[in-house]
Amino acid sequence: MIKRIGILTGGGDCPGLNAVIRASVKTAISHYGWEVLGITDGFDGLIIPDRIFKMDLNSVKGILPKGGTILGTSNRGNPFKYPVKKDGKIVTEDKSDEILKNILKLEIDGLIVIGGDGTLNIAYQLYKKGANIVGVPKTIDNDLAKTDYTFGFFTAVNTATDAIDKLHTTAESHHRIMIVEVMGRDAGWIALNSGIAGGADIILIPEIPFNIEKIIEKINERNLKGSHFSIIVVAEGAYEKGKDKHYVEKAKNEGTLPRYGGISNYIASVLSEKTDMEIRTTILGHIQRGGSPTPYDRILASRFGVEVCDLIAQKKFGYMVNLVGTQIISRPIEESISKQKLIDPYGQLVETARRLQISLGD
Amino acid sequence: MIKRIGILTGGGDCPGLNAVIRASVKTAISHYGWEVLGITDGFDGLIIPDRIFKMDLNSVKGILPKGGTILGTSNRGNPFKYPVKKDGKIVTEDKSDEILKNILKLEIDGLIVIGGDGTLNIAYQLYKKGANIVGVPKTIDNDLAKTDYTFGFFTAVNTATDAIDKLHTTAESHHRIMIVEVMGRDAGWIALNSGIAGGADIILIPEIPFNIEKIIEKINERNLKGSHFSIIVVAEGAYEKGKDKHYVEKAKNEGTLPRYGGISNYIASVLSEKTDMEIRTTILGHIQRGGSPTPYDRILASRFGVEVCDLIAQKKFGYMVNLVGTQIISRPIEESISKQKLIDPYGQLVETARRLQISLGD
Amino acid sequence: MIKRIGILTGGGDCPGLNAVIRASVKTAISHYGWEVLGITDGFDGLIIPDRIFKMDLNSVKGILPKGGTILGTSNRGNPFKYPVKKDGKIVTEDKSDEILKNILKLEIDGLIVIGGDGTLNIAYQLYKKGANIVGVPKTIDNDLAKTDYTFGFFTAVNTATDAIDKLHTTAESHHRIMIVEVMGRDAGWIALNSGIAGGADIILIPEIPFNIEKIIEKINERNLKGSHFSIIVVAEGAYEKGKDKHYVEKAKNEGTLPRYGGISNYIASVLSEKTDMEIRTTILGHIQRGGSPTPYDRILASRFGVEVCDLIAQKKFGYMVNLVGTQIISRPIEESISKQKLIDPYGQLVETARRLQISLGD
């Protein structure tokens, strides 16, 4: 019988984390009558369990609309390769057994792990070693395979769309090229969705390497039609066709490109040489990870938080919750994290963008 | 071969209508090379076709983020029972043949009809009489059966959630019962979703008739636990168990309840007699139908607008677009409008609300 | 020498209260090295001082953007006429001496009172009896005489303007009269400012009694010019010329008008008889008192919170802070609360509204 559960959050920040925590705590305590332990700083909190605290309904009061996570997230990384100082050097150690021991010692009958690809992978490995773990998918990047959407994603899309909306008026009045850099290292979901929602002219995503000449072609075509401005939305992981995917990151490390500032600066530099239009860049950065989650994300997060408790009640350990259509279902964690969900360059959404006369830079 | 299409919008206002129009016009003109006629004021514009205009890309510039519809909607109702004055009296006439004739005369090869249940029903009847019609579902109420969601819905949920968020702080500081009345005559989707997103304590929906005693029970239970305030979200169509569904509307017509003001006033009156807490009501009204569509709704509307053109290109007349999971698909209009999508009182979303300790008033 | 101060908030809710508290606590502790006592529930907390707590910097962490007040406000009213139960009846008692005694007992060298007209009047009377009080003006109604603006006001104007913005699109598409009722019992500042900001057609304020015929005239004039909709913003305290100012409140008490629903319902009823346009009403209610304060209000509230500490340091008891132009100044509380600041019917702002072709209903 389940008596006590634990909850932890791992990985990058994501609006909606608190809504999941709140829903799980409410369901666990009020519906199931379980005790709940809040584990701080992700898996770190199970390696050195000195900040674990008993949660009650007051612990989650007022957190539904708040960004961030009241539990904090892991900072030091993978417990299977945990960095520790030894003889003045940093080496890695496997701390997984300590986590298993602490779960036992704390008498946690079920552990809710809320995290992205990395965190859920660790969760799966711990589950295989015997931990009673259930998972909740989390990423603003929306690149987890088996769930239609993840909470946090549409909040990030809102922030990016709001920025594009604001650039529209000023771009129009001043005949400029406006570049907005949004998050998305491997997957361009935020760029593609906010670009469609904001009415961008050009959207550059990692899944479709771009060609500078095609970008200039589109800008010129617009100028000819009397639209003397263009808005480019670029995912941070977008890259030039024919080049190595990580040349910008490399150039930054080598110092030939500025360390703080991304692909948008590169594109701005090249375009400023090849056109005579003024160019302005906006780099949204971490504001995409913050702010109050949208109602969509609050609902999705709350549903995940409720349903994941049912997985514990049913002892479906090793499973995680997913959104499919309008229903929350569950699937083995292993299956859900087997591959990243990238944008299909020939799929419906890209095709929609093209029919709306948006250039993908290819 | 398709050469010219027409577009019209019918029924109540809904954020995202302009995004559909824009997407269809762009796709029709730039991708397919068709001509596009803008038909104003819904089917009225095909009965007296004096305000139809040729649309170009400029017609849809800047309308993506705007609420309302640049085409206007029908005001006089069903063309099969069209109200006309005859000998000083208002009688109804069947104007469907005039619509068919005008479609022919205007050489419209495909007609995009964007509307809710009522409008799409008319569209289906016209299709059966020979009109080349394709449909786009539209309702802020989210009660169309075959699509996971309709555009406009989440914008309305945002507006309602924002109001609930604002009431939270002041309810907490002042020990009050706050009642927010939201739209939803037959279906409680806006109430249920915004209530979950806003952290309401009690949600009253037409699908689950409420019991005033249960509401008071919940309020007292909260007081006992130290939460000296309660937030009630009520759909305009919610009603008391055992009473006729339309007793509030009847009472209004008979003058025993105020004409302008709804079920929230009724509940406030009863609660003020039965508790000694202060009560405040907010009636959101038509602000739920206005405002800039959220990115989610802009994207969904844009996708509908693109895909419905493909239906014309494929001559799938009598079909409409639907959202299923993450894909836009098409189905016969007949099938899509066969029944209203109400909330399942035993379904996952209601169950989620209950586990979050939200009372449904039953 | 000042060693310890107290803070309390009184009266209705107002966005920015927490920002004042935070600024005062930070200034008192970090700049002046004082101790700070948080007094809960307004003056009630000084009558029965069982919930007073010592505040530190952690007490005010994260509250700057939050609506409401972490200190709560008074619920039982004037301590000079404090309601108490005696022999089963409610009688009033003067509790001011108890407050003075408790201030002494708690060794409070300076007491910051944040409140509106009523609260500051009490503060002034307590000051005259010897209490070391300084004041911060607070009202969303903006009707305090000696300060250009109060925090909370522009947040309320934002909420109201946002509603008007949303009504615009749907009013335009559907040829309707939209009535928005906003706060303002005696002063129409919210109505006038949000009406100008939202582009209303008619603004009704308590300072200028309205004439229904003039409202209809304006609506007809708009119809003739092709604008088949009108937006009316009405302050809750607006009233018909020639009638008693409180006839709506009376009618509510007598039951001839609905208890929950205000002047907007009355106007809607009359207009629905005298025109054949459809009418919709929105009653914003307490959402105007909630929500995150705007940056303007956060800055003003923070400045008040800092400057009021300087008044204590300078022992300027009996003084309060005011905004004049871009500077925070101080004036005797007595002077500041001597009369209410109403809109001048012949002043610049009303004249601006008229030149923008807004009808004031007169």
Added chain:
Amino acid sequence: MIKRIGILTGGGDCPGLNAVIRASVKTAISHYGWEVLGITDGFDGLIIPDRIFKMDLNSVKGILPKGGTILGTSNRGNPFKYPVKKDGKIVTEDKSDEILKNILKLEIDGLIVIGGDGTLNIAYQLYKKGANIVGVPKTIDNDLAKTDYTFGFFTAVNTATDAIDKLHTTAESHHRIMIVEVMGRDAGWIALNSGIAGGADIILIPEIPFNIEKIIEKINERNLKGSHFSIIVVAEGAYEKGKDKHYVEKAKNEGTLPRYGGISNYIASVLSEKTDMEIRTTILGHIQRGGSPTPYDRILASRFGVEVCDLIAQKKFGYMVNLVGTQIISRPIEESISKQKLIDPYGQLVETARRLQISLGD
């Protein structure tokens, strides 16, 4: 007698420009019965007057809540030193006489010029040469001397504060230094106001050159107190004490700092060397110039637009409108533009920031 007026907007984009245009057009046509000419692209439109159009009430419908300017702004700069191509080279010519001639030819009896320092300076010189000009101050930077505030400023502050709000949650959860770069080349008003409103820890403004060591001191002090994150708001024109004010711009031109990316990148680079905390930068860029103006800015802009017409009616040419306290007054343009309004490093607002424990980096 005034029969016909002209309106133009000059300089950088600023939310509220459309609200001024709308208010002036409404007042001119409906109140005074004047004709109004819309002059496109600033003074350029008076040099080559081929796009001037007659405005009516329809010209300004729906523009109140919209950013940008329907009239466009000047692109080519000062008409007294107008760049023209001659023999393949770009030389400058004085085009002021052509402007005067065109004003006469167009029979413009009064010209409303809406602009910042530069535009108003030109307006003043043209006035001295005989043009009947009145002015409206415009800048998001709030650095015009004789007006308490300019429209657009608080909209920019809102955008920046919103970004800081979003960074707060994620900074807290992840122990990071977050740097937000906002506009302000010479004056730090946006940085100081949004920094106070957003609860920043460090604010860097051009008026107070910063010292990197002091910044690090503040960050370390916060770490010691358990706040393992810091938010830095930096005006684009902030610079390091002892260095030339424009060293970043120079470094960019010389290629030793990235061209697209500003002072925030410089600070990030230095801090990343001197601390071991992770650093993230957000560069808001032109989104600060866009978006729907806040109600405050819409009201201020509308009042300016109305009052500047009164200046024409009174033939107070050479004057401009200003906000002083709660009133719109007028002053000679010459006087208003005589010096830039910088932040007083010893003034009340900076002192407020310091008492709130915000470091100014000095």
